[in-house]
Amino acid sequence: MSTTPERVTVIGLGNLGRALAETFLHHGHPTTVWNRDAAKAEALVAAGATAEATAAEAISAGDLVIVALLDSTVSRQVLAGAADAVAGRALVNVTSGGPEDARELAAWAAEQGADYLHGAVYAVPQTIGTTESSISYSGSESVHQRWQTRLDLLGKGTFLGTDAGLASGYDVAILAGMYGMIGGFLHATAMAAAAGVRATELTPMLLSWLADSFPALSTFAEEIDSGGYTGGESSLAMNQAGLATIIRASQELDVPAGTLLPLKDLIDRQIAAGHAAASLSRAVESFRSAA
Template identity: 80%
Template sequence: MSTTPEPVTVIGLGNLGRALAETFLHNGHPTTVWNRSAAKAETLIAGGATAAATAAEAIAASELVLVALLDPTAAQEVLVGAADAVRGRALVNLTSGGPQDARELAGWAAEHAAQYLHGAVYAVPQTIGTTESSVNYSGSAAVHQRWQTQLGLLGKGTFLGTDAGLASGYDVAILAGMYGMLGGFLHATAMAKVAGVSATELTPMLVSWLADSFPALSAFAKEIDSGDYTTEESSLAMNQAGLDTIIQASQSQGVPAATLTPLKKLIDEQVAAGHGAASLARVVESLRSAA
């Protein structure tokens, strides 16, 4: 393989796209960029990037094309609009979306003689290109292998498998867990403030408690995968009573329990179905049955 940095194209110049382009430029790669709003390319042009007039022109400029747009609809619109240019290209889509979105674009790319790799980025834009950044990939193993050095500039890369939807499957699940935690944190600080405790005072104790609770997630995961929810510890009935107390306390303080009542409803459903002695993890069965 040539040691000369190879050309790279970045489609989409939001915070992530700009960080991608800046990283490639910093590492000496001729970088072509395109964005619907051309003004977003000005700083990159000053740094040595080449701005393409159209998405098709940008895609034609490089064998490796990274896509970082607002959502799956935008990514699909841009790529479909440049369909004549994608033949023979390695399309690495870092746009957030669901597993089916990635699988549909992978199928479309195959129909147009392009190879598709989907990526889920775990970093804030300013950490792209550092050891604090990581990216999960799934889809074309050939693309991941061929362009591993270039993709490695963005952060630690992990290839999950050839199903293009895997990276997104992990991503949206992880983010759902993150937002659940953030919702709990915000609810906790609201209750604390009413009780005269500042968020700053509460947070170290809350973080410590959460850290001590993390091992329970691995135990719950084994129960969920096995389908065996037998427990002598954290039963649904126990959690139903405990959550009732917390909800009542919250409401008595004038703090709506909006982040807690959906979980309470799922627990109530499982207890009413005769599973009060089962592990709290059995709540996942209510979520599965609704899918």
């Protein structure tokens, strides 16, 4: 006995949206698509998708509706314009945004009679549908349970909880860490170049050092969660002195130290408050208060 594959709709056909639609088509799911620029749907239609003229028509055609738009503002605008169509639908929004954006949209969806699940994608579009793709979800547990098998076609899925903002909370924090690392890398290569070292020569040694340093982050995380910053192996005072040396060296190489100055400021504030012997992880408290 055969079963009819569930109908999927993808709203938004940027690089991510196209990859999502292509994955569903590859697995045999009737897929409807919509994009403000209809030309972006042409290749998908040639591959078997159905394109609709309006977002409302596309949403009405799907049992599972995936939203992959530019940002949270565009998502709200597009969905608000299709409010009459979302009732009874499972909305899975993988558009980037902050936690409050996700919570507000989840509340709006509930008012329209829709179930809302927010997703944070950890993949480049080319890896969607492969083992290199992973997506974290939060919001409607029933949507995740009902559609988990289909969502897992897109990448390894993790359900974080019923607070719709959790997936975005993790996402923006992880990305902040990533961009901080990239900023540090770019600063490092600029310093190296000024000292006559090529970036390709520096990077293997930098990667080795970072790999050896990563376990310290787990220790710092435990200290941050407990509020006990008694670890003395990497004190604020020691790191203040080390940063001052690196900043001076950077400036002597005519390389601005803009990526390091904010961290030194966080440390300086904690030392001024009397915490010189505390663990470096205590610098997080400077984000929480002026002290």
